[in-house]
Amino acid sequence: MANSVLEVDNVTKTFPGVVANEDVSLTLNEGEIHCLLGENGAGKSTLVNMVFGLYRPDRGTIRVRGQDAHFEDSGDAIARGIGMVHQHFQLIPVFTVAENIILGNEVTKGALLDLAAARRQIHALAERYGLAVDPDATVGDLSVGEQQRVELVKALFRDADILILDEPTAVLTPGEVDDFFGVVQSLTQQGKSIIFITHKLREVLAVADRITVLRAGRVVGSTTAEGTTQQSLANLMVGRDVVFQVEKTTAQPGAAAMQTRGLRVQDDRGLETVTGLDMEVRSGEIFGIAGVEGNGQRELVEAVCGMRPATGGRVEMLGRDTTDWNPRRVNELGVAHIPENRSKHGVVAQYSIADNLVLNRYSQTKFSRRGVRNTSAIDTEAAALMEQFDVRATGASAALSTLSGGNQQKVVVARELTGDLRILVVAQPTRGLDVGSIEFIHRQIIELRDRGAAVLLVSAELDEIMALSDRIGVMYRGRLAATVDAADATREELGLLMATGSSSATDREQQ
Amino acid sequence: MSRPGDADSSITRASGHLHRFLTEAWRLQPLYVSLYAILLSLLIGGVLISLIGVNPLTAYWALLRGMVGDGERLAGSLARSVPFIGSALALALPFRAGLFNIGAEGQLLAGGLTAAYVGALSWMSDLPGGIAIPLIIIAGTMGGAVWGGIPGVLRTKTGAHEVISTIMLNSVVLFAARWMVGSRDPVVLRDTESTVPRTDPISDTAVLPELVDSQPVLHTGLFALLGLCFVVAFMLNRTNFGFEIATVGLNPHAAHYSGMNVNRVIVLAMAAAGACAGLAAASEISGTNGHFQPGTFFLMGFDGIAIALLARTKPVAVIAAALLWGSMLSGAPLMQQEADMSIDVVRIIQALVLLFVAADAVVRYLFRVHEQGQSPFRATSVEGAA
Incomplete structure (x- = not known):
């Protein structure tokens, strides 16, 4: 467990008028699923965007496999093995799955695209991680769940071993969520490490190895899935006792x-x-x-x-x-x-x-x-x-x-x-x-x-x-x-x- | 290598003073970019003039005297500016609804032609001025409104973009007007006794009273167009229709969701724009020309676009921008006479002004103007603007 792949150490990031992250620390161990939990505006996205090189921290350091990371842009982060699946997919609907996956990282033969080689690599990846995707399907025709798998394969294709998943289940059906959890677990079994952002408490308890809760830009709690309950996580997130059950009487329906x-x-x-x-x-x-x-x-x-x-x-x-x-x-x-x-x-x-x-x-x-x-x-x-x-x-x-x-x-x-x-x-x-x-x-x-x-x-x-x-x-x-x-x-x-x-x-x- | 830095800081300091003056004295913050654009264009124009071998101060001094040198010149400048108010409002008004009306040129022609036709009707001379003048003005306004409304209808029924359709309709009405006014066989609207193509003269009863016998004549159409600016400003900022226009401009989906009739707003905004141009044209036919000649309105609609953008599409600011525009054109001949500079120099300066207003990033960078509150689309509330 002690083998950490990513350390965020006392990072602070301010935007004009807002402290988005203040002295935030987080450690991601190899092969674990680390849930980042917090309300909207708690600073989850700011934090992962810094890890992915989209923002630069004002203070503090980010270390990848023990080495300081000074990312200028997401290209640097990708080069260091970090992949991110955004909440809103970054796919081009009219391209095929294979074209989308190689976009920006084209497999070429001379000046031409080598789609056949790309297809082989995609098949190999899909098989290895249990991510069924058809390289020749057009992305616009795929279901949301399938598009998400394409995003995952895209990150893996770039040799990512630290995956950041931003609210990945928001768009999935309950059945797809279960499949997705299966995929995530098979990824960690093969050594990938995952930061999983969500605000759904049920999911946190189902998949997380460890949980970090952010509130108003600060880390307010760090725990394991075994050591907590939905109620205590919710209270941590909001900063007060949350009434979970919606209280309502039986309906008195009329005409x-x-x-x-x-x-x-x-x-x-x-x-x-x-x-x-x-x-x-x-x-x-x-x-x-x-x-x-x-x-x-x-x-x-x-x-x-x-x-x-x-x-x-x-x-x-x-x-x-x-x-x-x-x-x-x-x-x-x-x-x-x-x-x-x-x-x-x-x-x-x-x-x-x-x-x-x-x-x-x-x-x-x-x-x-x-x-x-x-x-x-x-x-x-x-x-x-x-x-x-x-x-x-x-x-x-x-x-x-x-x-x-x-x-x-x-x-x-x-x-x-x-x-x-x-x-x-x-x-x-x-x-x-x-x-x-x-x-x-x-x-x-x-x-x-x-x-x-x-x-x-x-x-x-x-x-x-x-x-x-x-x-x-x-x-x-x-x-x-x-x-x-x-x-x-x-x-x-x-x-x-x-x-x-x-x-x-x-x-x-x-x- | 310290020089650029020094220049930099002195520009910053100078523009800082200017900012404070403009903000505190005149509350002109939304018009910073426009004012700096004028300044910058005059500077570049000055360089241009000195390249030709003329002292720019001499040229500008002559231009200034040509604009406002004496009472008659001032009146002439005012007279020259009046129709620009209408053609600029024709852009500014639908702009609030997110529509870019390039059709003022054609709407002026349509309005002018209608006004001249109605003004020359034989029974007009039997009417008292108190009826004949409103009639000719209303006729021109309606003519412009119809011509402006067509692209609105095309937009809502077929999705044709108003930029394209207004440009096309400009050509349609221009060549139609040329033919109607020019043709001898058959005679449509041509005054057959005139050697130049033009319509019959309008009835004496339909002529707007003259204020100053300047060149061109300053007539009471001035009040109509000044009033129009305040009416349009009030309409946009204080009425439900203005609220609907702004909502359609900012978020047509939300307008539809909240029960506004988006198509109706688009058609009415375009028609109202055409009406502004039509009113300007009618005032010119009635107060200045007395008949319709297609060339009268040449470029007046396109200058209106520049003026409206210079005024950041705020209806009341249109008055100032139109005055500047018209008086520069009116003052240019004296500059040509005294400094031997072609009047085209004024055209170049005006083009530069528009260029800098459009490419406002250049001005913002040079004068350190921040982006806030500049776009006409960014008012926090419909009360905030103008």
Whole structure:
């Protein structure tokens, strides 16, 4: 164990106005999986970016196999055997797997690419580490899990023996996560050492040999998987006691508030991703939609909220046929929408917090008279909402872009959860947020349900779906493969439904 | 090797003083780049002039007197600048919506042609000025609005980029206007009694009152265009429509999500841009020319682009930029007369100004201007700008 391959020694890194890392130390031993745990903004990415040569530390040293490393750029880090798989893959979709892997490190014969030799090397690597990849497949056609394997092979192809994996499981289905853990373990058995960044406590305990917890740029704890529990890790991360279980009473569902009948919707490329979906959400309940991303959830949400036309079928809300309504009209019916992609749809980053808080209500008589904005009313409303929803900022006139992700999301939540709400459509409400913000937003959603609103919740986090929902529909290839009571649902059953669209093994064999 | 360092620090010190003066005295921080660009262009222009063998101070002194030397010259400079306000707003307004309107040149022609046509209608002479003048102005504004709205519609219906379509529409209206005004067989809009191609003279009742008999004439169109700047500024900064325009410009996805009709905003912003150009053209037809000649508006739309960028697309700053632009053009002949410098020198200086405004990294580096708050797209709030 004592054979350390990477030592980070009292490293400090500051950005203008922020201390991202302060006296951070970390040792990675050969053949171990070292989990780096922390909330967003705790400094995990800064730390690994220094190890990978993307940033240079202000103070302190990084040693690779006992030798000081002064990386000018990531090329230096790669040359010293460090590989990194980023959260957002760095692959070119129109290239084949082999072309992507050799990119920047081309195998050549004279002036020509030697793709045949590359293919052989890739096959050998894939076999050795149990990473099934087809060198001739086009990357754009691969599933997310397969693309991740390509990224891993790419790092191994460059002879990396220290691998940094940044939130590798965020994009995987539960089944893929299990496969991925298998791969990671086979890598360490063959002597690779791994830094694994995550904020999912379950995974940490499942794979980590050792765990380092960062909070506000400092190391606040270092432990082994055996010596800790989810609760104590969470408390370390957040710096206070975390309530894990979302507290909620049994739902008191009323009449159906939102229904779809044979709904068909196309995605941006014109492919039909919602393929005749029937769904019913009752007031006073949270209806969760589980599913691997890309099974039509996004198009479903956008169609229901009026952002995307339906190509077939019907949407009914509160007894009205809202099928081809525009977003404003849907909103005025009492439907709020917390969008999946906050920065794309939810906010205007350059606007003040106040302007973002009235982004969909600016034309109401409360905030404007004869088309002229009433800025004092907007500011008053903003101050009240910021107080009520605990948005931490210097003031309502601060640009939204200066807020942390959690506070930005609170701005969206504050805007959407005000007013006379009958239906809430919410997609990935806590993606990328820290534990504290997640707790807050979950509580808001449940309170809304208890006041009698119907909630449609779409999330890629199975834990979130299971914790919040009263009923769960599993979306598979554009339809609900099954609808189950949340109380009776198990992870395994849902995972199987998400992966295959069917819950029994016999059905699977028949396919 | 200490020299470059010294020069460096003296530039830094001098520009530090200038910064403080501009910030404290005039609150001009967002326009730093523009002011330095003008300064730099005058310096380079001076080098150019001395290369030709003329004392740049003599030339610039003559230029300055040509611009504002006496009351009549000042009035002439003002008169020359007025239409530029409209053509610059035609870029500045849709710019807030993320649209780059290169079509002011054509929108001026469309507006001017409509105004001249309406102004020459036989029954116009029966109307009192209080009706005929608003009519001709409204007609020109509408003509520009329609011509500006077309690329907006094309953009929303077909995805055609407004840069391409406005350039094309400039040519369409230019050659259409030349033919309509020039053709004798058939006669379309040509004044058959005139030896040069132009439209029939407009009715006397439709002529904007004159303020100063300068060269060119300063007329009450000045107030219309000054007022337009404040209307546009108010519209962009204080109204719901302005909020929609800015939202579409900054994040069209968020605009769609929050219930704004993005396509409507795009069409209306382009039409409003065309209206600004059309108003400028109508004011020229009515107050200066009395008839339409295609050459009148030559380059006026493209100069508007430069002026709007010099004003960092802020509607009120457009006034200052247009005044500078127009008066330089108006002062150039005196420079030619007294210092024997071609008036093209002024054109070169103006081109340099635009170059430095566009390639603002050069100016920022030379004068140590930091990036904050410079881009018209980076206002923290719609209240923040202009």
